[in-house]
Amino acid sequence: MATGSILITGASSGLGAEMARQFAALGYELALCARRTERLDELAAEITGVYPAVRVRTAALDVTDFDAVPRVFDEFAAEFGRLDRVIVNAGLGKGVPFGKGGERPNRQTAITNFLGAMAQMEAAMKIFRAQGGGHLVVISSISAVRGMPKTMTSYAASKAGVAAMAEGIAAEGVPGVDVSIVFPGYIASEMNEKAAHPPKFLVDTPTGVRSMVSAIEKRRFKAYTPAWPWVPFGYAMKVLPLSIVRRLAGI
Template identity: 70%
Template sequence: MSRGTILITGASSGLGAEMARQFAALGYDLGLCARRTERLDELRARILADHPDRVVSVKQLDVVDDAAVFTVFDEFAAEFGTIDRVIVNAGLGKGAPLGTGQHRANRETAVVNFLAALAQSEAALTIFRAQGRGHLVMISSISGLRGMPRTLTTYAATKAGVAALAEGVRAEAIPGVDVSVIYPGYIRSEMNDRVKHQPKFLVDTETGVRAMVAAIEKRRTDAYVPSWPWVPLGFALRILPLPIVRRLV
């Protein structure tokens, strides 16, 4: 018997794909969406090979298309009958120091990471309000705890915005709706594989996502993952002077 239905955006690779695999292993049915449908099809085939009793539905979605977000979320809800959890995971890591002529890259990151997350939250909460229950999960980042320098400036700002958006929803206390914000530390994914200088404390995808999934399953309000070293470092990042923060990241 299924433990419920989870909708994951940006599920074709990286953290999203690994979350799909791990939640399927826990017994969940899945609605997976992303721009790259060929990868979604491959992921679905692998999951069903390992867990033939699961139901996995895949749909193409570009999260910057607001109308498509609402349509696809509603299609999943109609197909499954209910959506128990939505994980707003789709994201982009482009960026450059402000004022260096790379506004297009920074704007693209802002649109995908924040404006698209707003649309996904709207679509999810429309479903949850109608159902009377649901779990909204926002994937933020440790980088969102403070303003970050250079190429991380816009990315960090969008992830701070995502966390603030979730906190506002939580403050509304919608009956039956839980809201979690996950702050991943440095977890290997396609987003950081292209980085020349790998960040400190980088963990492999499976290990990092296992910590994310555990926090989501506990419906944690806020979770820094993996807990070591990101719980103490997360606390430190919030209070340390910016010159020290620069050295930590």
């Protein structure tokens, strides 16, 4: 069984909640935060019911409250003694094609996904530097590989920025700190469950998250998950014409 503590943001549903379940199964202690605390409490009760030896703590956190992010992270670090891994997962998937009156949802997505992630990385790295190490995990998206059209434009751009920010942290080579950037493909979650047309190659949440957890446990620097078909597609999307990328992305 694994040992150590993991902080996961956006843990009340979707990929975050399933990561919590799967890391609990491996024996990790969990620090879970999200805006919806009632869902967090339900998840914590579920996990401790199955794994009574796993310590689970929860806290309310809106990652766009830039003063709250370091405070919550520091409180978790104090309670657990240290944070071995921080998973920057909280995100927003709203989007409207540019020029069609979507300034507000597009801005909300950019602020949550980019500035919110920046606040989380800053708080995590401050803790890691103080304790002499840790594992920073940033959840990006396969859409970050290229610019995406229509409702995906602001989301893809924000996720590309998140990946670049994490890569910059990795380039610094902070002693004892590992950085992993995960590029999930289409995994069932709240973010895509309301889509009129399910995206191609969609996999169920436990299957998709299992591939993410495996890559994180291996501390891979960059991981396209699930590996099939997103490893070959990820590389192809970098060089193919945008018209073909759009069809591959199912948009």
